[in-house]
Amino acid sequence: MTILLSGVSKTFGDFTAVHPLDLSVPEGSFFALLGASGCGKTTTLRMLAGLEEPSSGRVLLGDDDITGLPPHRRPVNTVFQNYALFPHLDVAENIAFGLRRRRTGRIRAQVDEMLDLVQLGALAHRKPRQLSGGQQQRVALARALVNRPRVLLLDEPLGALDLKLRRRMQLELKRIQTEVGITFVHVTHDQEEAMTMADTVAVMNEGRVEQLGAPWELYEHPRTPFVANFLGTSNLLRGEPVGPGGEEGDDSAGDGALRVRVAGAPAPLRLPRPPAAAGTAADGAGTGGTSAEETAVGEAGTGGTSAEGTAVGEAATGGPLLLGVRPEKIALAPADAAHTVPEGHNALPGRITDAGYLGVSLTYIVETDACRELTVYAQNVERDTRLTPGTRVVAHWSPAHTFGLDAQGHGQDATAGREAP
């Protein structure tokens, strides 16, 4: 069932938890609301559940306006953080709770069916406190799913589990979602969790949706410094565009890429033109971004800038911008082998200040004139033993892997969204 939030906001006293928000979640999708704690994601979820009343706007489920409906009248069920299982009821009665309230028939049979789905048949008569965290999580899931809700809301459902169990439950949740085919809305602060499970991710920050799209799209083409830093790691460089035909621009390659002069870089860096929306979708067709095209986001009414206007297109008109590149896209060549850098690559000379060995990969910190700490990840395939701290190197990457961000918008600087050290 399609969920539509239109102009929905929530204020507590003079604190605005959620700014007016437009969001549509297509039927049958796995939708993740991702953000740090206090960003408004849980409040948004609670407004969907009916546990919080929006200060403005409307909530639609399919064609029905459910804005004013109390939680027990909504065809929506929630898996709560820490599960909220009823301690005075056993597992079977916990699962039967919703069915009994609605006085449906065949309660016993439906509960047994659900116990099988989550593989807890043997524990039907235990009390919740006698179960492990993973088992409690599955009971909470069964208790919600047994009612065949049109939308299932999950509030950090895996937050209390250890890493290994969390990985397993991520796959299990995804399997169940595919099996039952209903819309899942999942709130999490764990970017990896959101990326693994969701078809569409909405990154929230300070009560606003920063960007919405398929996981690959958010990662490859972040539109704000916050998204660039919150999802993985980004190297952001401040620069001024000089235009493809500008006096310093070298357009001999004729690639149409924007040239950006970054202080400290020997030559302007290349930034590909922002791909058209259709092009982006085509790019991602193979990566599983099935629902991104149908999903729309923006900020309604009183909200700030529209999300669309923040991409590189605007920056190209002249203002300063932030040039971004992911650490794993950068390659390092020793300074004396600088001639091996492919033609047309963006290049920054520098000196390795730190090298970390992580087994599967290596992490280098490179000090360059353009950026004091350029982070570089290298796969541990054939380790170049010359790359030790102190070595002079050239860091280079393909212009195609460069993204541009508006340096002034959003009130964010290059460090927005970075986790505290």
Place this chain on the structure above:
Amino acid sequence: MSLAAHTPAPTAPAPPGGAPPAPRPPAGTAAWTAPLRWLRRHAVVLAGCAALGYLLLPNAVVLLFSFNKPAGRFNYAWHAFSTDAWTDPCGVAGLCGSLGLSLRIALLATLLATAFGTLAAFALARYRFRGKSTTNALIFLPMAMPEVVMGASLGTLFLNTRIGFGFVTILIAHVMFCLSFVVVAVKARIMSMDPRLEEAARDLYAGPVQTFWRVTLPLAAPGIAAGAMLSFALSFDDFIITQFNAGPSTVTFPMFVWGAAQRGVPVQVNVVGSAMFVLAVAVVLAGRLAASRRRTQERKAAAG
């Protein structure tokens, strides 16, 4: 004591220097430290038994003397064994009447105090309103105030409002001080309840009324039960406040005992006291037994 047990321990290092080689521990040492060691190991159990004895001894004496056949009016010296009092507990004029009155008042006061106290506890734990902290302080007052003061001031109040002293005034007084204990017990329980449980119930199609009956009340029940039991015990044996607010014809059981004690306590008072004690112990034991049986069943279900 423990030091004495330690010093001759054979593991003590030999003094350095020209001291003679460490002697074997003398055979006598082990012999006289053994009882000390035993004492040390069982000190907690012994202290516990002593405390229990201290608490239970008076009850044992009451029970024993309920089988006495006193020589005179006073049941203070053992004379002869008899079950007369047990076979005829109402043989003393006024005793069973006062017992019935006390039970009626205690039951009614418990019922009213538990109902009002639970409501008040929910209000104080769940909502913010003007005068909340004042209410909290006022609720606490009856517990902190000396009973004599409370009894006397209530008596003055009833006298001035011209409510006739009797059953109703005693009931009002008892409900008032029982209320505090119920509020405290229930409030503590509500505060420790996870508010998400009620949200979960609402999310699972339970309306406000069903949420209350199916989730809130069962979860608060232990607190409410504790408050109710406390109320009953407090109301049943209250003497001071009752004394100030009773009418000429309303004599509760504690008042009857007090009155009888002036002229010589009848054996039947011991019978009633012992019976109440045995009943209370039986109720507690039954509760324990039921709980442990339920746990065993759960464990069995868990294992199976």
